[in-house]
Amino acid sequence: GYGPNVECTTVTNVSSQRLNCLRGFLRHPTVLQYVKDRIPNNPLATLADVHVSLANRSHLRGYIKGFKNKTFPKGTGWEG
Numbered sequence: 001g002y003g004p005n006v007e008c009t010t011v012t013n014v015s016s017q018r019l020n021c022l023r024g025f026l027r028h029p030t031v032l033q034y035v036k037d038r039i040p041n042n043p044l045a046t047l048a049d050v051h052v053s054l055a056n057r058s059h060l061r062g063y064i065k066g067f068k069n070k071t072f073p074k075g076t077g078w079e080g
Helices: 021-026 029-038 057-071
Strands: none
Touching: 021 057
């Protein structure tokens, strides 16, 4: 569930389907639209086509973690 200190890769949504946050991020409509806006001539473009450094999933995890820590310095649990 969505309790305090739940790791992103173990979050379960309302219908109890396990989610992978990075995969969800890569398939999120906002991300897909951003890629489409940046590279309109390639319907199969990915983040790696926007910039090669975005092909490294471990770097993406770091970017996401940094953003979450900056946005939610006390986490997203009861303290945050």
